[in-house]
Structures are given as structure tokens and as C-alpha cells.
Amino acid sequence: MSSQEFQAAYTSIYSTGTFLLQYLKEFRDGLRIQGDESQGLQSIEDEINKALKALQDQKYQVAVIAAMKAGKSTFLNSIIGADVLASETAACTICRTDVRHIKPGETPKLLEYREGERKPVILVEGDAGEIQKKFLQRTREIREQGNPDNTTRFEIEHPIEAISQLSSLTGFTLVDTPGPNEWESANFNINELKQTALEALRTCNAILFILNYASYKDNAVADLFKDVVENRKDFIAENTGKIYFILNKVDQKTERDKEIADVIKDLERELVGFGFCNPVIYPASSRQGLLAKLIQQGKATDNEIKDFEDFFSAKYAERDEKGRRVIPLPEEIAPRALQDSGILNIQETVIQKITQNSGWNLLSEVVAEIDKAAKAIEDTLNTEIKGWEMGIETLKQKVEEYRKRSENARSRVELVKTAVEVQKQILIQGFSQGINGFADGAKDKIASEIDKIAEPKKTQLTRKLPAPKSDNSGLGQMVGEIGEALLGFFPGFGKGLGQAFNLTVSLLDKLSESVPDTFNSSGYEQAVKSEKLDPYIIRCKTKAEAEKIVKIINNYCAPHIQNWWIDTQDELVRDGTKIREELARRIQEDIQQISDELSNYLGDALEVKLNINPIQFPTFDFPGIDSRIKDVQLAVVVGNRREETGRKSRCCNSDEVYYADVDVTENREFFDVDLRQTLESVNGKIDEQISRNRQLLERVINKQISADFRSAEKQINDYIQRFQNDFDRVLKERETKEAEAPEIRARLEYQKAKLIEYLSQLSSIRESLNSWKPVK
Numbered sequence: 001m002s003s004q005e006f007q008a009a010y011t012s013i014y015s016t017g018t019f020l021l022q023y024l025k026e027f028r029d030g031l032r033i034q035g036d037e038s039q040g041l042q043s044i045e046d047e048i049n050k051a052l053k054a055l056q057d058q059k060y061q062v063a064v065i066a067a068m069k070a071g072k073s074t075f076l077n078s079i080i081g082a083d084v085l086a087s088e089t090a091a092c093t094i095c096r097t098d099v100r101h102i103k104p105g106e107t108p109k110l111l112e113y114r115e116g117e118r119k120p121v122i123l124v125e126g127d128a129g130e131i132q133k134k135f136l137q138r139t140r141e142i143r144e145q146g147n148p149d150n151t152t153r154f155e156i157e158h159p160i161e162a163i164s165q166l167s168s169l170t171g172f173t174l175v176d177t178p179g180p181n182e183w184e185s186a187n188f189n190i191n192e193l194k195q196t197a198l199e200a201l202r203t204c205n206a207i208l209f210i211l212n213y214a215s216y217k218d219n220a221v222a223d224l225f226k227d228v229v230e231n232r233k234d235f236i237a238e239n240t241g242k243i244y245f246i247l248n249k250v251d252q253k254t255e256r257d258k259e260i261a262d263v264i265k266d267l268e269r270e271l272v273g274f275g276f277c278n279p280v281i282y283p284a285s286s287r288q289g290l291l292a293k294l295i296q297q298g299k300a301t302d303n304e305i306k307d308f309e310d311f312f313s314a315k316y317a318e319r320d321e322k323g324r325r326v327i328p329l330p331e332e333i334a335p336r337a338l339q340d341s342g343i344l345n346i347q348e349t350v351i352q353k354i355t356q357n358s359g360w361n362l363l364s365e366v367v368a369e370i371d372k373a374a375k376a377i378e379d380t381l382n383t384e385i386k387g388w389e390m391g392i393e394t395l396k397q398k399v400e401e402y403r404k405r406s407e408n409a410r411s412r413v414e415l416v417k418t419a420v421e422v423q424k425q426i427l428i429q430g431f432s433q434g435i436n437g438f439a440d441g442a443k444d445k446i447a448s449e450i451d452k453i454a455e456p457k458k459t460q461l462t463r464k465l466p467a468p469k470s471d472n473s474g475l476g477q478m479v480g481e482i483g484e485a486l487l488g489f490f491p492g493f494g495k496g497l498g499q500a501f502n503l504t505v506s507l508l509d510k511l512s513e514s515v516p517d518t519f520n521s522s523g524y525e526q527a528v529k530s531e532k533l534d535p536y537i538i539r540c541k542t543k544a545e546a547e548k549i550v551k552i553i554n555n556y557c558a559p560h561i562q563n564w565w566i567d568t569q570d571e572l573v574r575d576g577t578k579i580r581e582e583l584a585r586r587i588q589e590d591i592q593q594i595s596d597e598l599s600n601y602l603g604d605a606l607e608v609k610l611n612i613n614p615i616q617f618p619t620f621d622f623p624g625i626d627s628r629i630k631d632v633q634l635a636v637v638v639g640n641r642r643e644e645t646g647r648k649s650r651c652c653n654s655d656e657v658y659y660a661d662v663d664v665t666e667n668r669e670f671f672d673v674d675l676r677q678t679l680e681s682v683n684g685k686i687d688e689q690i691s692r693n694r695q696l697l698e699r700v701i702n703k704q705i706s707a708d709f710r711s712a713e714k715q716i717n718d719y720i721q722r723f724q725n726d727f728d729r730v731l732k733e734r735e736t737k738e739a740e741a742p743e744i745r746a747r748l749e750y751q752k753a754k755l756i757e758y759l760s761q762l763s764s765i766r767e768s769l770n771s772w773k774p775v776k
Helices: 003-033 039-057 072-080 128-145 190-203 219-229 233-238 260-274 286-297 302-311 330-341 343-389 392-460 482-488 507-514 521-527 543-602 675-736 738-771
Strands: 060-066 097-100 109-114 121-125 151-157 172-176 206-212 243-248 281-283 478-480 537-540 636-638 643-648 656-660 671-674
Touching: 003 039, 003 343, 003 738, 039 343, 039 675, 060 072, 060 190, 060 343, 072 172, 072 206, 072 243, 072 286, 072 343, 109 128, 121 128, 128 151, 190 206, 190 219, 190 543, 206 343, 219 233, 219 260, 243 260, 243 343, 260 281, 281 343, 286 302, 286 330, 286 343, 302 330, 330 343, 343 675, 343 738, 392 507, 392 543, 392 675, 507 543, 537 543, 543 671, 543 675, 671 675, 675 738
Parallel strands: 060 172, 060 206, 097 151, 206 243, 243 281, 478 671
Antiparallel strands: 097 172, 109 121, 109 151, 478 636, 537 671, 643 656
């Protein structure tokens, strides 16, 4: 199904649905003239309007993910056809940015969404240059000031050239995902990328991994792919068709480098090794594609034209009749340069894949809804025609029998509702067990690492240290309240069920490497005097040394817990979605059976359609929820007193709370970090968060499963009520307009013949769609 065929089908469906709405309006107007408000037909009109709105508002999301400086922003700009996003030389993406397509002629905008505020702030309206300038300025402010406004994401409303001719894709959105927060840390934040990639796999219509031609084998890229694929190979295999790999910056190839085709084969082997079956790889020169588009549009600046001439024009040089090299003008080269850049091929492939899958599903569902509405009108017409044909006493008997059957049907629907409540509790219990599994696994793994630190000391320390001096009593121990601060900054706790709680290096090895003087046997020997030191106490000579140990433990524990939680979330989302789909199917079957039995009497059947969406948690980063991972900072506390001196917020991260030391004397002899208390704090905070989230989970599942049931319940109740209204209307008219029976029947037959034309059009559309049905 090409994008052009999709557009034609979209237009045909929308046109047919609009004509059907007008037909229904005229039909209802005729009934109103006769004194009938035709309330039974209101639900049909509502369903048609809802289907047409879905056709117009459908969102198609394409996530773009880059593990390193791969030219992601330039690639996005080349698809957009405007230099609107900051390039990699200017700034990195600090939080999610959605680029939403608007019609040419509409005013582009830059919007900023903030935590706790429903409406976005309009930062600027204007052209691409103005938006990029303001975007850079705002990004710089957030980095320098620590995000005092709690910005969560940005949205750019701008025409996207790649789909400008396809009105059927007005909901097209490019998702610019955050890369490593280099402005925050020199370390590569693999967890953030992993979270983004997994969410995109679950929710987006297509995912593009952008890889740098010069560094696609970097360890960071390998680590990202390994984490994404681990424990979810079946899920990856099911979604292979929407994953693409873009080998960007191929224009950097020199004559000494391998041919691009050979590089792609090498990359393909790497990706297959990670678990991506039959990976689709496209070479691209995003900068060349962007400049070529701007030149073709007549929007390129002098500097952009110069860049094009300096970097790309020479390869299009020609020889004149005297053998001299002649370089054509940029506008003459631009069309060919754009084609050679690979951008056109990429955007056409991605758009076609979207229309083949998500687009086809949408069209199919909308056709089904409109067809269902048209047949409901046909049922009403057939009921009225039949009501005028049979004797009035027979009609009264049928009406009474139908009333009894409908009451029985409603009673059975209530029984289905009771069964759904039971299934709902089972689903809640399953999710709770998954969360508990994360908590137990995380606690055990951290405890094991703490034990490894204490174990060597149990054999090394054989004598006791003297008791601390009395003037230091209660103040000579530095407690690293790691647990409380560590998980306290995960606001609702946040990300995934790790079945495998893997560690790349032990905590003891990390401490031994970073603080060797504290973690070697000779140091312990010197500390041993007359009193045996608790093996779970790390004794330090200076406050700075103790703070360093606390920081190391923080930097070790936080990303591992976050990584395990990401796995937990992903597994819960995927498994929970399957469970919910099965529960929705059961609801559908049960209601359908009731409807079919009623339809056997009426001669019709009600179709029950439920839309399946992933389960969402308010405080977990499930699809549709704008929650975020919070960085963890540990408070180092002296004694039992602490004083908060300030807070610092960072984009898409938690508040960072700083505590000042109180009542600390300079002549203190030692500082202790209590590992046992640290572990207790970690476990206690995990338990607090689990309890809080379990309550939130129950509310969310109650809401969503109940919505699934209400959808089916409403459809059968509307069905029952519509026929009741039809019967009541016919009886009323038979009692007052019996003499007009021939004219009324003729009018109804005419309306039915007109309706059949729409049904025929819908049947043709359905046949056409079926010929394009994507192969699973």
C-alpha cells in the first residue's frame, strides 16, 4: 500500500462517512417533523463523528534515537526540511522534543511543557530561525539555572516537508529523544537511552536508530543494543518491521576507507549478533540532504549555500569541451544531491511502512465503524418497514416479547460485569507480584554487595578499637543515609522488572579501586587496637574521604537499581498489555453472545469493537505517562541533625537536596559510614514506594478495565434501546397514521435504497483495503 493509495483510501472513506452523516441528519430531520426526536439514532451519529475524528486526529509517531554524536538533529532537520533543531555543534537534546506537523501557511511555534501545568507555555512563534534561536537560548537557561520551571518536554509545531502532500498523515510527529546528558555528566547515560528505546518500541509506529559512520562500533552503542535486546528477543522479533538503522555521515568516507556497501554488511553482522533479525540499514548524508532541500525550496542562507559548495558540490563537477572541470550551480545540483543523500529513500520507506501497518489498521477500523453505523440505520429502516407490514396486534406482541428479552439481556450483562471485576483483581495481583519481585531482587542484590564489603573485614579485624572520646559522643559517626536519599528521589519510583539482576562490576571492587587506602588489609591492621570494629562500618580519617565513599556507593547503586526497574517496567507493560487484550477479548465474546441471541430474534447482530491500549501507571513511565527517571543524590549527615540549605532542579530529573553539616568540630578523629544503616534505609524506601505505587496501580487498572467493559456495555445498551425506540415509534404512528401506510412504506423504501448506495461504497472500500492488507 503506497502512500498515494493510502491517501486515496483516506479521502474516499472520509467522503463516504461525511455523506452518511448528511443522510442521517436528513433522516432525523424528517422524523422530527413528525414529532419524533429520534434519540435512538443519536448514538449512531455520535459513532460516525467519532470515527471521522479518529481518521483526522490519528497520531503517527516516529522516534529517532542516537547513542552518540551521530548527527541526529541534522537528520531530523533533513526530514522536516528546515534548520529548526539545534545541530550537534550547538547543543545536545536535554529532554524529549516532539516535532508535530502543521499545514503550510500555519504559524510555527515552540511550546514548553512543565510539570504540574496542563497548558504549555508558548516560547516563540515565527520561522525556523527564530524557533532555533529561542530553543538554544531556553536550553542554555535550563542547563545553567538547573531547570527551576521543571520543564518536562518541548514541542515544535512546524510543517514537515516529508509528508506535506499527504493530508491523511496530519497527525505525523517526529520524536527527538534525549541522548547522553553530557552537560550533566561525562559518563554515558545508557539507562536513559535504554528507557527511551524500550518505550519507543512499545508505543511508536517506527523507530530509527541513528549511527555515526565513523563510530558505529563504539562500546556505548553495543551496550545500548545489548540491553535493549536482552530478555526480550521474542518481542523484538515481533516488532522487527518497524525498526530501522540509519548509517549517517557517510559523506565522511575517504578513498582509503572501506566501501559503504562493505560497511553496511559489517554493521548488519553486528546487529544480527545483538539479536536484530534481518536489520534494515540505510546509508545517509543528512547534512547534504538538508542543504539540498533548502536550496530547492529557495530558503537556504548564504552560509548554507557556501557549505553546500564547499563540501558537496565538487563531486558533481563536469568536464567541458576543453576538458576543464566545471561545477554546476547549487540549484542545478540540489535535486540529484538530495536523491544521493539517501534522505528521500528513508522518508519514503518509513512513511510507506507506517501506511502499510498503522495506517491500514486505522482505515480498516474506521470503515468498520462507519459500516456498522450504516447497517444500524438499515436495521432501523427494516424494523419500521416490517412494523408497517405486519398486523398491529402482532406488532404489539413482538414489542412485548422484545422488551422481556432485552431485560434478560441486561441482566446477563451485569453477570459479565461481575466476572470482569474478578479478572480485574487477578490482573492487579499479577502486577503487584511483579513489583514485589523487583523489590526482593533489588534488595537481595544490594545486600549481597554490602556483605562482600563486610566479609573481608570479619577475618582481618581481631582486636578492638578504643571507645571514642566523650566530647565526640553522638557526633563521631558519619552516616551515609544512602537508602533514604537514593530512592527518595525516585518520585513514584519509576522503571522496570529485572528478572536478571546483572552487575558489571562488584561494589567492593569499585571502592577498592577508588579508595585503595581505606580498602586494603594494612589499613585495617592499623585501625585495629583493642576494640573490634563492626565490619559494616567503614571508618575514614577525613570527612572528604567519607563523602567520596558515599558518592561512589551512590553512583554505583543508583544506575543499577534504575536499570533493573527499567526492565521491570518493560516486562510489566508488555505482559500486562497481553493480559488486558485477552480480558478485552473475553468481554467482547461474552457481550457478543448476549447480543447474538437477541439478534436471532431481531434478525441482526451487534458488532462489539474494543480499542486495546497498553496499561498505564501514573508514576511509572508507561506509554502515555510523562513520568521521568529521577537522578539520585545522597545526603551526607553528621550525627542525627541536618539542615536543608537549598534545592537544585535539573531538566527531566528530580530535585537535588543539599544538607549542611551541623555541630561538627574540626578536631574530630574519624568519620564512619554505616553500611548496615544504609542498607536498611534502601530497603525501607523501596517498601514505601512499592506500597504507594500499588495503590496507584489499583486505581489505574480499575479505570482502564472498567472503560473496556463500559465500551461493550454501551454498545449493547444502545442497540437494545434503539430497537425499543423504533418499535415504540412504529406503534405510535400505526395508531394515528394508518391511512398513510402506503406513502410511509414508499418513503422508507426510498430511504433504504439510498442507504444501500453508501453500503455499496463501503463494501468497495473494504475490498480495496483487504487487497492491501499487510502480511503478518
